[in-house]
Amino acid sequence: MTTRLSDIADEAGVSVMTVSNVMNGKRARVSPATIEKVLGIAARLGYVPNIPARSLAANSSHIVAALVPVGENNSLLVSPHTVAVVGGMETHLRHHGYHVLLRGIEHEDQVAQTIRGWSLDGVVLVEFPDEQIDRLRVDTVPLVAIDSYSANPRTIGVRSDDHGGGRLAGRRLADAGHRGVLFAGPPYQGMGVVGQRWAGFREACLEAGLDPGGVGSVEVLTSFEDGRRLGLRLRRDHPGVTAVFATADHLAVGIMAGIVEAGGSVPGDVSVIGFDDLDFARYTTPGLTTIAQNMPAKVAEASRIILAEIERGAGAGDREPVALDVHLVERGSVGPPRA
Amino acid sequence: MTTRLSDIADEAGVSVMTVSNVMNGKRARVSPATIEKVLGIAARLGYVPNIPARSLAANSSHIVAALVPVGENNSLLVSPHTVAVVGGMETHLRHHGYHVLLRGIEHEDQVAQTIRGWSLDGVVLVEFPDEQIDRLRVDTVPLVAIDSYSANPRTIGVRSDDHGGGRLAGRRLADAGHRGVLFAGPPYQGMGVVGQRWAGFREACLEAGLDPGGVGSVEVLTSFEDGRRLGLRLRRDHPGVTAVFATADHLAVGIMAGIVEAGGSVPGDVSVIGFDDLDFARYTTPGLTTIAQNMPAKVAEASRIILAEIERGAGAGDREPVALDVHLVERGSVGPPRA
DNA sequence: TTGAAAGCGCTAACAG
DNA sequence: CTGTTAGCGCTTTCAA
Numbered sequence: 001m002t003t004r005l006s007d008i009a010d011e012a013g014v015s016v017m018t019v020s021n022v023m024n025g026k027r028a029r030v031s032p033a034t035i036e037k038v039l040g041i042a043a044r045l046g047y048v049p050n051i052p053a054r055s056l057a058a059n060s061s062h063i064v065a066a067l068v069p070v071g072e073n074n075s076l077l078v079s080p081h082t083v084a085v086v087g088g089m090e091t092h093l094r095h096h097g098y099h100v101l102l103r104g105i106e107h108e109d110q111v112a113q114t115i116r117g118w119s120l121d122g123v124v125l126v127e128f129p130d131e132q133i134d135r136l137r138v139d140t141v142p143l144v145a146i147d148s149y150s151a152n153p154r155t156i157g158v159r160s161d162d163h164g165g166g167r168l169a170g171r172r173l174a175d176a177g178h179r180g181v182l183f184a185g186p187p188y189q190g191m192g193v194v195g196q197r198w199a200g201f202r203e204a205c206l207e208a209g210l211d212p213g214g215v216g217s218v219e220v221l222t223s224f225e226d227g228r229r230l231g232l233r234l235r236r237d238h239p240g241v242t243a244v245f246a247t248a249d250h251l252a253v254g255i256m257a258g259i260v261e262a263g264g265s266v267p268g269d270v271s272v273i274g275f276d277d278l279d280f281a282r283y284t285t286p287g288l289t290t291i292a293q294n295m296p297a298k299v300a301e302a303s304r305i306i307l308a309e310i311e312r313g314a315g316a317g318d319r320e321p322v323a324l325d326v327h328l329v330e331r332g333s334v335g336p337p338r339a
Numbered sequence: 340m341t342t343r344l345s346d347i348a349d350e351a352g353v354s355v356m357t358v359s360n361v362m363n364g365k366r367a368r369v370s371p372a373t374i375e376k377v378l379g380i381a382a383r384l385g386y387v388p389n390i391p392a393r394s395l396a397a398n399s400s401h402i403v404a405a406l407v408p409v410g411e412n413n414s415l416l417v418s419p420h421t422v423a424v425v426g427g428m429e430t431h432l433r434h435h436g437y438h439v440l441l442r443g444i445e446h447e448d449q450v451a452q453t454i455r456g457w458s459l460d461g462v463v464l465v466e467f468p469d470e471q472i473d474r475l476r477v478d479t480v481p482l483v484a485i486d487s488y489s490a491n492p493r494t495i496g497v498r499s500d501d502h503g504g505g506r507l508a509g510r511r512l513a514d515a516g517h518r519g520v521l522f523a524g525p526p527y528q529g530m531g532v533v534g535q536r537w538a539g540f541r542e543a544c545l546e547a548g549l550d551p552g553g554v555g556s557v558e559v560l561t562s563f564e565d566g567r568r569l570g571l572r573l574r575r576d577h578p579g580v581t582a583v584f585a586t587a588d589h590l591a592v593g594i595m596a597g598i599v600e601a602g603g604s605v606p607g608d609v610s611v612i613g614f615d616d617l618d619f620a621r622y623t624t625p626g627l628t629t630i631a632q633n634m635p636a637k638v639a640e641a642s643r644i645i646l647a648e649i650e651r652g653a654g655a656g657d658r659e660p661v662a663l664d665v666h667l668v669e670r671g672s673v674g675p676p677r678a
Numbered sequence: 679t680t681g682a683a684a685g686c687g688c689t690a691a692c693a694g
Numbered sequence: 695c696t697g698t699t700a701g702c703g704c705t706t707t708c709a710a
Contacts (some may be wrong), residue, residue, distance in 0.1 A: 014697085016688080016697090017689080017690095017698085021696090031695060050395070052390075053395050053685085054689075056389070056395050057687075057701080058689055059689095074425035075426045075638075083422045086441070090443055091443060094442070100441045101439070102405075102425070102429050115465070116387050116389075117389060119391060280618070282563070282596075283619055284622050285623070299414075341703095353681085355703090358682060360680090391704095392704040392705090395702090396704055
């Protein structure tokens, strides 16, 4: 039924190993004539390598798993971010002969279990909180952690320049003349993505001469609905605020909607600036001014690192975390404060 | 290093087979005492089954692949749809002990190759054009095709009630009093998703008494930018049109933007209705009135079918295609035509 | 209820 | 340049 290496070997009159070597590109070890013959037969017979057999024998699977934490019965790939990362990496990895296993992680231990059980060659951690990454103890395969600031030496962080992005946003609002600004982001611990953005934002505002009391922050979950609720009560709860920096476009757009719903206008009464530059940032009225992440670069970088680490074995290397540049995209949701 | 079945067998003083049977839930064949002992040792040793070995021996992998066609160097998971399907199925399948391999397909042949090479247990086809599904010849594993109307008996289609959705849209516009309406969707062949929506839309419009000449259609790619361009030239190219039905929210939102940019208003000058009910449909001003798909149901149904087919072997079964209900979500982009 | 033998298809390591 | 020998860890089949 299925063509095996031995079928090709029989027909070519060579050993299975020779065929194996040819199929795996170890052609330095085989004569050109043999290579050509083997390749011809393989093509004619429609040979397709058996991945499990290869994985078992070589103790390496050519699989890179994209691991995403799941709580409750949540579905995966909820954030457009995660989607871009997973989809983009599949493309890169496929071009290099690797495959992507998509897996939701319910409990930390499953990370190590999955690596062993599948003989994984590499792992990409997406949306993992830093505290969880800190606890990971895996030293057999390269681990790339997207958007992580964990100090775990076993992992390599790939993220945007969140601190710089925060600065860009702070500077923009300060330059526009705002003196009462608000940072809106999810609850966080330590100096992760959110902490970095807040630190950069605050720093730039203060540098620009804002009064520390004029730079506030509020905790909101990253969703349109939670943003909307904040927008609705903004004038009441934060009377001095004339501009808001949200850590995510979803949130920013919700805040805009809430402000308008409460009878205010953007940017007339309140300016809003987001982070990410997702598709829909241009769908709103006015368009959302936001800090754009370079997702293609992020994905390319993550793929490059994973592949490089796999090649050189999960050992030493430039295990330097990577930070991708961000930039400001002007669309219309930021203006001067009302006089 | 790694715990194997034989390690457990040695320690328990039983054979490897007994341990294997215990671990696979074939417990009818083993005495309760043995089961308990084996389970205890397995837990203590931190046993993790080796997936490649199991796949090789059993010629079945417990893997379901999500296959997505890719053109050029496009990235996967571009549409929010695909994302919902893949992410949702991973959750369902994981709860039943199956895994998801995400794979971009560059050439049709890779479908069959992937199935053989991985000993896949099932396949989900996402975003595949019907013509390509028609040509697929695979009879070893269950194939679920999302949004497919292919007649290929080897595949099981799971989709929304596209014809009914088209009807809903047509009825809504006709009821509002529109007499010159336009269907905007991507180029298509046969009666696939787009064809169904168009047929339903046209049917409902004519039933409501519209003149056949008043029900036009135009080909536009499914993107914000192409929609915007259509919106910009709408008044010039389609002077009699007072309402547009777009086959996708992305497109609909772009059309709205183009209309406004050209100096018109929605729904004052032109009404717009979309399809999908994606998140951002509520972010626009006015919100987008659209036909909502029941994505959770679609995903659940697809998963259920795949699992059922795997259980019963890729043979007979209720290979009936499934169509999920849709409904109209009113938001504000549809109103009466200008008098 | 349990076990022994055989092999899934492939590759590592070494020998020639 | 090519082949031989041994398995990888698990399940299938059949026997006890």
